[in-house]
Amino acid sequence: xxxxxxxxxxxxxxxxxxxxxxxxxxxxxxxxxxxxxxxxxxxxxxxxxxxxxxxxxxxxxxxxxxxxxxxxxxxxxxxxxxxxxxxxxxxxxxxxxxxxxxxxxxxxxxxxxxxxxxxxxxxxxxxxxxxxxxxxxxxxxxxxxxxxxxxxxxxxxxxxxxxxxxxxxxxxxxxxxxxxxxxxxxxxxxxxxxxxxxxxxxxxxxxxxxxxxxxxxxxxxxxxxxxxxxxxxxxxxxxxxxxxxxxxxxxxxxxxxxxxxxxxxxxxxxxxxxxxxxxxxxxxxxxxxxxxxxxxxxxxxxxxxxxxxxxxxxxxxxxxxxxxxxxxxxxxxxxxxxxxxxxxxxxxxxxx
Amino acid sequence: xxxxxxxxxxxxxxxxxxxxxxxxxxxxxxxxxxxxxxxxxxxxxxxxxxxxxxxxxxxxxxxxxxxxxxxxxxxxxxxxxxxxxxxxxxxxxxxxxxxxxxxxxxxxxxxxxxxxxxxxxxxxxxxxxxxxxxxxxxxxxxxxxxxxxxxxxxxxxxxxxxxxxxxxxxxxxxxxxxxxxxxxxxxxxxxxxxxxxxxxxxxxxxxxxxxxxxxxxxxxxxxxxxxxxxxxxxxxxxxxxxxxxxxxxxxxxxxxxxxxxxxxxxxxxxxxxxxxxxxxxxxxxxxxxxxxxxxxxxxxxx
Numbered sequence: 001x002x003x004x005x006x007x008x009x010x011x012x013x014x015x016x017x018x019x020x021x022x023x024x025x026x027x028x029x030x031x032x033x034x035x036x037x038x039x040x041x042x043x044x045x046x047x048x049x050x051x052x053x054x055x056x057x058x059x060x061x062x063x064x065x066x067x068x069x070x071x072x073x074x075x076x077x078x079x080x081x082x083x084x085x086x087x088x089x090x091x092x093x094x095x096x097x098x099x100x101x102x103x104x105x106x107x108x109x110x111x112x113x114x115x116x117x118x119x120x121x122x123x124x125x126x127x128x129x130x131x132x133x134x135x136x137x138x139x140x141x142x143x144x145x146x147x148x149x150x151x152x153x154x155x156x157x158x159x160x161x162x163x164x165x166x167x168x169x170x171x172x173x174x175x176x177x178x179x180x181x182x183x184x185x186x187x188x189x190x191x192x193x194x195x196x197x198x199x200x201x202x203x204x205x206x207x208x209x210x211x212x213x214x215x216x217x218x219x220x221x222x223x224x225x226x227x228x229x230x231x232x233x234x235x236x237x238x239x240x241x242x243x244x245x246x247x248x249x250x251x252x253x254x255x256x257x258x259x260x261x262x263x264x265x266x267x268x269x270x271x272x273x274x275x276x277x278x279x280x281x282x283x284x285x286x287x288x289x290x291x292x293x294x295x296x297x298x299x300x301x302x303x304x305x306x307x308x309x310x311x312x313x314x315x316x317x318x319x320x321x322x323x324x325x326x327x328x329x330x331x332x333x334x335x336x337x338x339x340x341x342x343x344x345x346x347x348x349x350x351x352x
Numbered sequence: 353x354x355x356x357x358x359x360x361x362x363x364x365x366x367x368x369x370x371x372x373x374x375x376x377x378x379x380x381x382x383x384x385x386x387x388x389x390x391x392x393x394x395x396x397x398x399x400x401x402x403x404x405x406x407x408x409x410x411x412x413x414x415x416x417x418x419x420x421x422x423x424x425x426x427x428x429x430x431x432x433x434x435x436x437x438x439x440x441x442x443x444x445x446x447x448x449x450x451x452x453x454x455x456x457x458x459x460x461x462x463x464x465x466x467x468x469x470x471x472x473x474x475x476x477x478x479x480x481x482x483x484x485x486x487x488x489x490x491x492x493x494x495x496x497x498x499x500x501x502x503x504x505x506x507x508x509x510x511x512x513x514x515x516x517x518x519x520x521x522x523x524x525x526x527x528x529x530x531x532x533x534x535x536x537x538x539x540x541x542x543x544x545x546x547x548x549x550x551x552x553x554x555x556x557x558x559x560x561x562x563x564x565x566x567x568x569x570x571x572x573x574x575x576x577x578x579x580x581x582x583x584x585x586x587x588x589x590x591x592x593x594x595x596x597x598x599x600x601x602x603x604x605x606x607x608x609x610x611x612x613x614x615x616x617x618x619x620x621x622x623x624x625x626x627x628x629x630x631x632x633x634x635x636x637x638x639x640x641x642x643x644x645x646x647x648x649x650x651x652x653x654x
Contacts, residue, residue, distance in 0.1 A: 071544050072545075078540070087560065088559045097547070098547075101545065101547040101551045149545065153546055
């Protein structure tokens with residue numbers, strides 16, 4: 001089912017959680033709502049689910065206006081960050097709940113319910129834990145049960161609120177791949193909220209980047225990462241070095257002092273060399289080296305005292321034989337320039 | 353259970369390892385424990401023993417006779433009736449108030465919380481007087497009630513009203529922190545799964561606070577049956593009509609009927625002991641629930 005949110009505004013007291021947000025999610029897509037806390041992403045998800053109601057705006061499923069519908073009538077599957085499993089029920093009863101509460105005339109027979117629950121238990125690979133209570137499961141297992149419980153009612157959309165937020169890194173990785181696989185199998189329109197850009201870029205078909213109650217950009221992971229529309233998106237998706245700069249005759253110059261523009265360069269778009277290669281470069285001194293991981297992270301200080309972060313492959317690092325306090329040349333490869341308009345200070349605030 | 357492993361795999365520290373920084377020398381411990389027992393013995397166990405000893409002074413038949421006598425039966429019946437009305441009403445009120453306070457934001461919420469505690473902070477005599485001032489002949493609604501031949505004060509309705517007033521904080525106070533701690537995620541989950549409001553309440557909300565609720569009800573009941581001050585003011589002490597058990601005990605005692613007085617008192621004491629036992633059981637179970645959430649109630653509510 002497709003989801004449309006049109007002109008959604010929501011205030012909590014004086015705080016504006018969502019300011020005239022419009023979003024269109026085509027049928028069968030897996031979409032990530034990505035943003036820092038307070039960006040309104042969870043509020044938007046809860047409004048789609050019917051757990052929160054917008055002050056203005058409409059929500060449509062497949063073109064039908066469901067703005068006034070209660071959560072229980074919307075047929076959404078909702079997965080909560082902290083699982084929200086029914087603690088006094090077994091795993092089996094948790095998953096069966098949505099079927100058992102149906103009005104008598106549409107409630108499946110007991111045998112059908114049992115069959116359905118076991119099928120879902122197999123899907124989440126917890127068939128042997130049906131009689132356990134939620135407190136006896138690990139975080140990853142609980143979240144899978146929560147997912148199965150949501151899927152049991154055969155929802156038309158699946159909404160996940162920071163589904164992997166309270167899991168440790170390893171389980172998180174595993175579970176998000178599993179979610180991607182699951183989505184490829186059942187093709188249910190899914191929206192998940194996350195503040196983890198890596199998660200959004202890895203799992204989603206499309207990423208919607210939000211900040212301060214607005215949508216900054218939406219597009220494929222490739223689009224939002226490689227062609228960020230706003231400084232905020234650039235900043236939020238991955239690490240970045242900021243420089244003051246100006247544009248002259250189509251050329252970008254980096255400056256020490258405040259100018260009209262801000263130059264954004266990703267750490268892996270900066271190259272380090274021992275000799276100036278003739279082109280654009282500036283001088284820096286190595287301050288710190290972290291060689292753990294696939295990329296070596298180098299921290300250097302420029303002539304004018306700014307800190308730059310550079311990432312390079314291990315081979316390159318080894319061939320340069322860099323050491324702390326070495327004087328080097330830094331060569332920007334790919335930069336993005338935005339108008340300054342005191343945006344940098346604004347963004348820093350937002351990113352906090 | 354020294355060093356046992358729970359089903360969750362958590363190691364629990366056994367009784368054997370008491371080498372904590374705060375533990376005292378054995379002399380200090382003995383003195384403290386001794387004082388505690390001496391104090392409890394003097395002020396609790398001995399009086400309790402005296403109650404039963406005096407009640408049984410003239411043998412079991414005299415003991416039994418004192419509460420099979422007509423006025424005593426009437427008093428017991430009135431006490432049961434009063435508790436039977438007050439406890440269910442306060443159960444409903446308590447759940448509703450706790451629900452409203454824990455789950456909604458509204459104007460006057462903190463005021464409501466304060467007012468729920470009022471019966472605890474005000475003297476029971478004052479609680480009784482409030483009703484005399486409202487429903488008594490010289491009271492606010494007195495003339496109107498008299499015109500319609502409704503008797504509240506010095507009659508059963510007054511006793512029930514005073515008891516409800518005195519006991520209404522128990523359930524609400526027990527539930528508010530529970531509701532607040534649990535948040536509303538489970539209820540939201542139930543709603544998205546298609547459950548109606550009532551289904552959510554009876555299948556999710558209530559089972560989660562079951563033990564806390566029972567605890568509140570037990571305390572509420574104990575107070576409802578044992579209340580003296582407020583009920584004394586509104587009762588009028590009409591034998592066989594408006595005497596509850598505590599009032600009956602007082603009357604008998606004032607008439608030097610010690611055996612009868614202590615016999616009825618022993619019933620109240622037994623009620624208190626039973627309440628303590630139930631309270632401990634419920635406390636133990638709710639603690640277990642909090643720790644492991646292992647109880648199987650799904651069958652009970654399915």
